[in-house]
Amino acid sequence: MQHVCRRAGTYHFRRRIPLRHQPVLGGKAEIYRSLETSSPRDAAIRSRLLYVESERLFAALDREPGLAVDTARQLMRDLVGPAAWAHMNPMLRRSSYPTPPPGISPVPCEPDRAAMEVAAAVHVGVLDPPKPPAEGARQPVAVADENPSAPANPPPAASSAAPPADGKPPLSATLASPLFGALAEPHVEHMLETGAWSAQQTALQTRATFRLWIEFHGDRAVDAYSRRDASAFMEALRKLPRMHGRSPLFKGTMRQNIEAAERMAAKGKGQPLLTMKTIKRHMSALHGYWDWLRQHGHHEFASNPFAGFDFPGGKPASEQRSMWDDADLKRLFMSRLWVGPDVDRRSAAYWLPLIGLLTGMRLEEIAQLHTADVRQRDGIDFFLVHAGDERRTKNANSVREVPIPGALVALGFMTLVAERRRVNSKRLWPDLSGQGPDRRLGAYYTRRFTEYRREIGIYKPGVDFHSLRGTFETLVLNAGASPVFVKAIMGHSTSDLLGEGSRYLKHVTLKNKLEAMNMLRLGVDLGHLLPST
Numbered sequence: 001m002q003h004v005c006r007r008a009g010t011y012h013f014r015r016r017i018p019l020r021h022q023p024v025l026g027g028k029a030e031i032y033r034s035l036e037t038s039s040p041r042d043a044a045i046r047s048r049l050l051y052v053e054s055e056r057l058f059a060a061l062d063r064e065p066g067l068a069v070d071t072a073r074q075l076m077r078d079l080v081g082p083a084a085w086a087h088m089n090p091m092l093r094r095s096s097y098p099t100p101p102p103g104i105s106p107v108p109c110e111p112d113r114a115a116m117e118v119a120a121a122v123h124v125g126v127l128d129p130p131k132p133p134a135e136g137a138r139q140p141v142a143v144a145d146e147n148p149s150a151p152a153n154p155p156p157a158a159s160s161a162a163p164p165a166d167g168k169p170p171l172s173a174t175l176a177s178p179l180f181g182a183l184a185e186p187h188v189e190h191m192l193e194t195g196a197w198s199a200q201q202t203a204l205q206t207r208a209t210f211r212l213w214i215e216f217h218g219d220r221a222v223d224a225y226s227r228r229d230a231s232a233f234m235e236a237l238r239k240l241p242r243m244h245g246r247s248p249l250f251k252g253t254m255r256q257n258i259e260a261a262e263r264m265a266a267k268g269k270g271q272p273l274l275t276m277k278t279i280k281r282h283m284s285a286l287h288g289y290w291d292w293l294r295q296h297g298h299h300e301f302a303s304n305p306f307a308g309f310d311f312p313g314g315k316p317a318s319e320q321r322s323m324w325d326d327a328d329l330k331r332l333f334m335s336r337l338w339v340g341p342d343v344d345r346r347s348a349a350y351w352l353p354l355i356g357l358l359t360g361m362r363l364e365e366i367a368q369l370h371t372a373d374v375r376q377r378d379g380i381d382f383f384l385v386h387a388g389d390e391r392r393t394k395n396a397n398s399v400r401e402v403p404i405p406g407a408l409v410a411l412g413f414m415t416l417v418a419e420r421r422r423v424n425s426k427r428l429w430p431d432l433s434g435q436g437p438d439r440r441l442g443a444y445y446t447r448r449f450t451e452y453r454r455e456i457g458i459y460k461p462g463v464d465f466h467s468l469r470g471t472f473e474t475l476v477l478n479a480g481a482s483p484v485f486v487k488a489i490m491g492h493s494t495s496d497l498l499g500e501g502s503r504y505l506k507h508v509t510l511k512n513k514l515e516a517m518n519m520l521r522l523g524v525d526l527g528h529l530l531p532s533t
Helices: 040-063 069-080 082-092 111-123 184-193 200-217 227-239 254-266 276-295 326-333 348-359 363-367 406-410 413-422 441-455 465-478 483-490 495-504 510-517
Strands: 004-007 010-016 030-034 374-377 380-385 400-403
Touching: 004 040, 010 040, 030 040, 040 069, 184 200, 184 276, 200 227, 200 254, 200 276, 227 254, 227 276, 326 348, 348 363, 348 406, 348 413, 348 441, 348 465, 363 441, 380 510, 400 483, 400 510, 406 413, 441 465, 465 483, 483 510
Parallel strands: none
Antiparallel strands: 004 010, 010 030, 374 380, 380 400
16 A cells, blocks of 8 residues: 545545654654645655655654654654655656655664564555565555545565565564554554444543553563563553643653652652543553454463552542532522523523433433433333434443433423424534534533633532532432432443342333432422423
8 A cells, every 4th residue: 555545636645653653743643745646646656755754754763762852743844844845846746766766765674673563564454465576567556545534554565585485474574463553553443443432532542541551661562561561550650640741840751750740749749640540541441452452363362461450549439529519509500590681591501400410411411412312101201312423322321211300391391392393403402512522512511611610609629510410319319219220310330239130120110210310309499490481
């Protein structure tokens, strides 16, 4: 493959940046630039030149792993910037190259790494196994379809060496264990394509984990890593400042930032470190990668080096977020969004906190509701929480039916739904827009809700929208509702309550859920929000 794709009739060069080089190049995942031609032949020539130049860039980064970030990024600009392109244009205008273009010399490359990367590409089907070229044969130029999102694949490795007499591939192209980074991106893409991960955020977080691992331990063959390496990485994560890579104080490597944080702590200026939840997420990502390597035949091992770690030290789940107290709930629902001449009873800002408090649903579950997700069966109105058509769920347990409680009906919610249907509104909250890599509808609202709580003087760390969900759960349990029914309402697994018996509990009926929800007793009166008749 020649790293060429076509967009709007013009050919472009694409090449993925090796994972080990992405941090120093500002997190960029690929080189992408226009070849400024609609000719397949010229595109092939230009892409080859850019491929050679990119090899020289990667070789320079390998030779000098401590290269300053600014220097590395300048090298990148030299490769793809307009000045470099103008310099290369005299060569690029040539229609053929009987000999290598002037100024382009063989790329220095570590032989072992090159063989392993080629073999890894063969292993996952990106490259065909090397074949002896027929005498005088010309290599065809492969051009990708017109699809700029298609993954850029590495080109076949050329070799002038004669094939072995027995016809078997040389040992240098045989892979016992791939480099860690060689299959990292195929793993991420596979998880997204198969739907194992429903969110781009998971992919971004996993890539960040892989960058940290390579930065800390280097990009080695996966069978070269041990349980001791996994343990050392976890210990380093425990010491890593939370603002690693984000604060001017912590722009160095993991080791440098750990040392900087320890020096600051010694001076009485301790910095917040990664939470145990974040550490667990990093270790789980690596555990999942190793399992994926084995499941897909890329690497065999007796035991996963990331299995069996404990993650102590975090606060109990019940202490991570606090409940809303009655005084703050009263101040919230007596504020200008709910009381006064400018109240908009059709807005997401008006309804989302009420639904969160009265149903225990997650913010994104509420924000992404369509009018078609409000349904009725056996005389009971309910929300259908499910994935599809730009909607997503946290996990399998999140797919559920949540009854609409009497309190919400009394506040006029079903009137709003009827209004939306009359105007053929697909979404229940058309005033929300997606933000972030996953275009989450709750992301924008979260920031606004935080600002609003500060504005009206009820902001408290740890008491947020999600705390409304916890408040609902605590109050209905305290009212005597069945824990099994409550977990079904919340979208939680019941295995901790029922053990193996949970698999035989097919579902809790809408009637049982609704009865549990109607047991909710708030310490604040919402009567002033009832619609006037």
